[in-house]
Amino acid sequence: MSSRASGGALAASLITAAIVGFAGGAYVGGQQGGEEPGSSASTPPESTTPVGETPATPTEEATAGVTLSADPTSVAPNEDISLAVSIEPAEEGVELQIQRSVDGGEWENFPNVNLITTDANGQGTSRLNSQREGVNSFRVVRVDDDSVVSNAVEVTIG
Incomplete structure (x- = not known):
């Protein structure tokens, strides 16, 4: 037992x-x-996306710390829009192509505008204008590595 x-x-x-x-x-x-x-x-944290910026979607997730901002975020056709980019960690000489999507359409290279080249602080700017009315989303893509994409910013033109 x-x-x-x-x-x-x-x-x-x-x-x-x-x-x-x-x-x-x-x-x-x-x-x-x-x-x-x-x-x-x-539970996901609350959004801390600055005004004028839209959060990156999983397929557009910002990599290598590329951040884009636009000012102003609402303009009439052909009014200037200032774009500013910042890369963390700072890297000088990075060339970035500006792309646009209108009303949720396909991303395309923005025509007739120079590449943004970062300075020693990892920052760069560009000025552009557009006649394309509606919600214009802008982003930048690294020229030598198209997997590096910034967040998208929305500017309403109209």
């Missing part, structure tokens, strides 16, 4: 160890950023 009792005790110990090991692993995994869906830690 003692062999049965020790066999049952062994089985109970193994089951308990498995439960404790699983629960401990789930806890440690949650502490390392692997939270389960629905936990409060998986």
